[in-house]
Amino acid sequence: MENGGYNVEVVVIGAGSVGMLVASFLSQENNVTLVTRRSEQAEELNRNGLIRKNIDDTISQSSVLAIPEFPPVHTSSLVVVAVKYGQLQSIYPLLTSLPEDTPLLFLQNGLAHFEEVLTLPQKNIAFGSCQFGAQKENDHTVIHRGFGVLKIAIERGDKDLFKLLRQNNEPYFQFEYVSNAEQMLFDKALLNCFINPLTALLKVKNGYLIGHKPTFQILEQLFFELKNAFPDEMSHFNFDDVISLCKKTATNTSSMLTDFINERPSEIETIAGAILKKADKKSINLPTLTTLYYLIKAAEEKRVEKM
């Protein structure tokens, strides 16, 4: 690393909502390569630059190098993985082939990736939890939908290798370090249980859930149910956290609603499915969450049958 963490080589895998937003902010201080799945997206990004529509209505254009295949990665480069949980399987072989010293940061929602990722050979692994909203407008434009920090927990390895994620002069893109990655992912999966299934089923933006009585009542009921099931794990978790995330990301189209709109598989298993499994281990039923889980599964099945 040079200059105490600046001008570091960063490789972001996945040029979707989160990947484009994170690449755009990190490119202000670092050299960023953005790995796309499709070559036409890489061409479009290189032709137009990466456009970010900011919360304060300004527009930023950043230059990242977009490529449709995995670049040679230096040991000192930071690799940020921003694909969906279901897409991780396709890139594990690539990650396995990287130098063991290369630091990896995973930005998925949900819980299922935690143990999988820790079987990779890399010595330096961190997890992130995005508390902001991001929405891809087109293949080279992303909208920052809601101000919130990127929480980071370094699960193993050398903390210094992630230090570029500390030095940041950008007020709208701040990092918060937390010590326990699993707890961080659990907290975020809980938050996603409140927001994602309901927004996807009702086709509403996040803010709608707290602005309408019926949805607000479902949130309250779900909170009561989860708090009873996980009193220790949720001792620091308040209903206000749910309200606050809905407010901060009020105009966002949740990642699960985006999946529904684009008729792609959702992350319901790694989010609600994983929380239900944890409750099941304690022999506790979560009727509200179970219903939301099966409603999402039913909607996905109906879509497949229609095709």
Ligand SMILES: NC(=O)C1=CN([C@@H]2O[C@H](COP(=O)(O)OP(=O)(O)OC[C@H]3O[C@@H](n4cnc5c(N)ncnc54)[C@H](OP(=O)(O)O)[C@@H]3O)[C@@H](O)[C@H]2O)C=CC1
């Ligand atoms: N959107 C949001 O507001 C938030 C999302 N998250 C979480 O962040 C994670 C990413 O979500 P999000 O950005 O919304 O998802 P998107 O679907 O927008 O982005 C995923 C991207 O990964 C790309 N991709 C898939 N497979 C590969 C591959 N093998 N190599 C390179 N790229 C690949 C896809 O390409 P293609 O387009 O060609 O299919 C797509 O651009 C999820 O776990 C989500 O839950 C967390 C907080 C907020």
Ligand SMILES: CC(C)(CO)C(=O)C(=O)O
């Ligand atoms: C933060 C939030 C709720 C933003 O919509 C999200 O995690 C998601 O959409 O998956």
